[in-house]
Amino acid sequence: MTIPASSYRPPARWLHWIMALLVLLTIPAGMLMVQEGISRPLQNTLFVFHKNVGVLLGLLVVIRLLYRWRTPPPPEPAHLPAWQARIAGLTHALLYGLLVIMPIAGYVRVKAGGFPIESLDAIGVPALVPRSDALAEIAKSIHFYGGVAIAILVAMHIGAALHHGIIKRDGVFSRMWPRTAR
Numbered sequence: 001m002t003i004p005a006s007s008y009r010p011p012a013r014w015l016h017w018i019m020a021l022l023v024l025l026t027i028p029a030g031m032l033m034v035q036e037g038i039s040r041p042l043q044n045t046l047f048v049f050h051k052n053v054g055v056l057l058g059l060l061v062v063i064r065l066l067y068r069w070r071t072p073p074p075p076e077p078a079h080l081p082a083w084q085a086r087i088a089g090l091t092h093a094l095l096y097g098l099l100v101i102m103p104i105a106g107y108v109r110v111k112a113g114g115f116p117i118e119s120l121d122a123i124g125v126p127a128l129v130p131r132s133d134a135l136a137e138i139a140k141s142i143h144f145y146g147g148v149a150i151a152i153l154v155a156m157h158i159g160a161a162l163h164h165g166i167i168k169r170d171g172v173f174s175r176m177w178p179r180t181a182r
C-alpha cells in the first residue's frame with residue numbers, strides 16, 4: 001500500500017473519523033440533556049453517555065496530538081489560496097484546542113461539583129480536583145462557551161470539507177477519507 005506524501009496516514013484518518021463520529025454525538029447529547037422537560041431516564045442516559053464518551057475523547061485527543069507530533073500532517077495542497085490554507089490551519093488549531101479544553105472543563109465541572117464519572121470511578125481513579133462549587137461554576141461556564149464555539153467551528157469545518165469533496169472535488173476531502181489509503 002503506498003500513500004502519497006500529500007495524504008494523511010491511516011492512523012491519522014482513523015483517529016479523525018472515530019473522534020468526528022463521537023464529537024458529532026457528544027455535542028447534541030450535551031445540548032439535549034440540559035433541556036428542561038425531557039424524561040428523567042433519557043436525561044440520565046444522555047448524561048452517562050456524554051460524560052464517559054467525553055472522557056474517551058480526552059484520551060483520544062492526547063493520542064492524536066502525540067501521533068501528529070511524531071508524524072506531521074501533509075502540507076496544505078499547493079492549489080489552495082494562501083488565505084484558505086490559513087483559515088483551515090486556524091480552524092484545525094482551534095478544534096484541537098477545544099478538543100483538549102472541553103474534556104478538562106467537563107471533568108472539572110463534574111468532579112468539583114461532586115458528581116460521578118462512571119467509567120473512571122469504576123476503575124478507581126480518584127478525583128483530581130477538590131470538591132468546590134465555585135470551581136464547578138467556572139468550569140461550567142468554560143464548558144458552555146467552549147461548547148458553543150466547537151459547535152460553530154465543527155459546522156464551518158464540515159461545510160468546508162463537503163464543499164471541497166462534493167463541489168470542488170480537488171482532492172482535499174480524499175486526503176482524509178480512508179478509501180484512498182487502500
Ligand code: HEM
Binds near residue numbers: 096161174
Ligand atoms: C462529517 C464530518 C467531517 C468531515 C467531512 C471532515 C473532513 C475533514 C477533512 C477533509 C480534513 C482534511 C483537511 C485538510 O486536509 O486540510 C479534516 C481535518 C480535520 N478535522 Fe475533520 N471532518 C469532519 C468532522 C470533524 C469533527 C467533528 C472534528 C472535531 C471536532 C474534526 C476535526 C478535524 C481536525 C482537527 C482536522 C485537522 C487534522 C490535522 O491536520 O491534524 N473534523 N476533516
Ligand code: HEM
Binds near residue numbers: 028051
Ligand atoms: C470533547 C468533549 C466534549 C464536548 C464537545 C462537550 C460538549 C458539551 C455541550 C455542547 C454541552 C451543552 C452546553 C452546556 O449546557 O454546557 C455540554 C454540557 C455538559 N457536559 Fe460536555 N462536552 C465534552 C466533554 C465532557 C466531559 C468529559 C464531561 C464530564 C466528564 C462533560 C460534562 C458535561 C456536563 C455535566 C454538561 C451539562 C452542563 C452543566 O450543567 O454543567 N462534558 N457538553
